Amino acid sequence: MKKEIRVTSLPGFQPSAKIGKINISPGDEVSEGDILLTLEGAKGTKDLECDLCGKVVSIEVEEGDEVKKEDLVIVIECSEEDKKAEKEEKVENIEVEDKYSAEVVVLGGGPGGYIAAIRASQNGKSVIIIEEDKLGGTCLNRGCIPTKSMVQSTRVNDLINSADIFGIENATGHISMEKIIDRKDGVVNTLVSGIEASMKKHNIKVLNGRGRGYDEKSLVVDMDGKKVIVEFENLILAPGSVVSIPNFEGAFEDDILTSDELLELKEIPESLIILGGRVIAMEFAFIYRKLGSKVTVIQRSNTIFPNIDEDIIEVVRDSAIENGITLLEGTSVKAIKSTVDGGKAVIFDQGGEEKVVAAEKVAIATGRKPNLEGLDLDKLGVAICEKTKGIKVDKKMRTTAENIYAIGDATNLYNLAHVASKQGIIAADNINGGEIEMDYSAIPEAIFTEPEIGLVGMNEKMCKKEGIEYIVGKFPYMANGKALVENETDGFVKVIADKETREIIGAGLVGSAATDLLSVFGNLVTNKNTIDEAKNVIYAHPTVSETVFEAILDLDNESLHK
Secondary structure, eight states: OEEEEEOOOOSTTOSOEEEEEEOOOTTOEEOTTOEEEEEEETTEEEEEEOOSOEEEEEEOOOTTOEEOTTOEEEEEEEOHHHHHHHHHHHHHHHTOOEEEEEEEEEEOOSTTHHHHHHHHHHTTOOEEEEESSOTTHHHHHHSHHHHHHHHHHHHHHHHHHTGGGGTOOSOOOOOOHHHHHHHHHHHHHHHHHHHHHHHHHTTOEEEESEEEEEETTEEEEEETTEEEEEEEEEEEEOOOEEEOOOOSBTTTOTTOBOHHHHTTOSSOOSEEEEEOOSHHHHHHHHHHHHHTOEEEEEOSSSSSSTTSOHHHHHHHHHHHHHTTOEEEOSEEEEEEEEOTTSOEEEEEEETTEEEEEEESEEEEOSOEEEOOTTOOGGGGTOOBOTTTSSBOOOTTOBOSSTTEEEOGGGGTSOOOHHHHHHHHHHHHHHHTTOOOOOOOTTOOEEEOSSSOEEEEEOOHHHHHHHTOOEEEEEEEGGGOHHHHHTTOOOOEEEEEEETTTOBEEEEEEESTTHHHHHHHHHHHHHTTOBHHHHHTOOOOTTOTTHHHHHHHHHTTTOOSOO
C-alpha cells in the first residue's frame, strides 16, 4: 500500500517554506522516526519526520523548492509490518481496553503539567502525561499567548497611525480581523509543536484523553472510544481551570462571550460590554477598543485592579478613558437581556440606582475556577481546601495523599502560568527525594494593558496592612531618553524597600516594557538584595532599564535625572 507524505506544518507561522536538505533517495528503506527532509522558513527550520515503515517510491520535490501546507513531497510503499500495526492500532482504539504504567503520571498538559513532566524525566523517571485537549493548556491555547499576539497586532496598528510623529507621512493601516486571528493561531500552533517535540525528546508518553481517579494507585482515561487504565507510583494533578460564570439572569445564554470566544471573533463588534475589571477584562478592553469597538467595562469593585496601588491604577485608568473605554465601577450586575435589535442589555445597580447599558456583544471576564468536575478525587484520597476551593496542598505541593501532588490553577492559590511551572518543578523534584517548599514572596505579575503593568513582591497597600515601615523610590518614564525616543512616556517605575533593613521588598511598574523590566526586581526581591547592593549594577545607556536604576537611587533621594 502506497502512502503519500504531505507537508502538515511549517516552521513559524509563515504561509510557505523551502525544501532544505533531503535525507533519503528513491528505493531507501525508512522507519518510524527517521528525518526525511528539512523545511526552511524565515522564522526557523522544521524536520519532516517519518511516521511509518516502508520503502521510498518517489520524491516529488527538490532541494530549494517552495512548498505550502498539504503539498505532496514523498510517496512511500508501506511494509507489511506497518500495515499490520496500523490495523491493530485501529482495533485497539475502538475495542481494546489497555493499561499503562509509569513512575510519574501527570494529569494535565498546561504550563505546570508539561514542565513537571519534563523535570520528572530529567530526574530519570518514566513519565506519562495525560491531556484531553492540546498541550500547553489554557495559557498557550486560550490565554497568555493568544492575547499577547492580539495585543501586538493592535500595537503595530497604533504605531502606523502615529507614524507622522516619527516623520513618516501618509502611513495608513487597515485592520483585518481574520488575519489577526490567523497570525494568533500560527503563533499558538508553533509553540504547541515545540512542546510536542519536547515530549518526544524527553521520552514522555502522551495520552490524549480525559483522566479521572480510579483508585489510589491508578487513573482511568477516556480516549477515542475506549477506557484505559494508567497506573502510577506518583501522580501530579495539573488539570488547570475553567471560565467562572457568575450566577445571574442571562449569564449562561449561548450568545454570551467568554475569554475563549473573544479570541476567535472573525468580525469586530461595533460595541462590546465586558463584565469584570481585572487582568482578563482590562486586557481585552484595550484590545477591542484599539480594534475599533466601543467598549464599556462594568466592574463590581470600586476600582479596576482593586489590589494594586492607586498611583499605578490611575495611569491605566487615565489611558483607558483617553482611549475611549467607558469604566463603570462599584456596580452590581442583575441581569443580561436581549434587545429588539439583536443586541444585549446589561442591567446593574450603581450607587443605589438601577441602570442599563446596551451593546452588540457582552463578554464575561470575571475570573476562572479550578477544573475539578468529574475528576473523582475522592477515589485518589485527595481533599479539597474549604478556603480556596482548590485541591488542598502543602508548601511542597503534596496533597492529602502522600504520593500525589497538585499544581497550578487546580490549587487556586496563584493562577499564573509561571507559578504553575515553578510548582511543577518543585513537585517533580520532591518526588525525586527533595524536600523543597514553594516560596510565594516574590511572584511576578505581568499585565498587558496600555501601558503595561509589572508587579512583584510587596506593594504599598500590603505594607500598610502588615505594619511594615517602608520607603519608596520612583522615576517617571518621561525623564528617560529611550522612552522619549520611542514616544512611550506614560508611567513610572516604583521600588519599595524595608526602611529598617534596607532590603528591596517589592516593585510596581507601569509603562512601556514594564513586563520585561519586571524580572530585574524579581531577582532583587528573591535574593533579598539591599539598596546599596542594587545600586552597584551598571545599566546600559540609552535604555528604558535606566528607569530601574534611577528608581533605586531615589530610595535615598539620589536620583540623577528626576
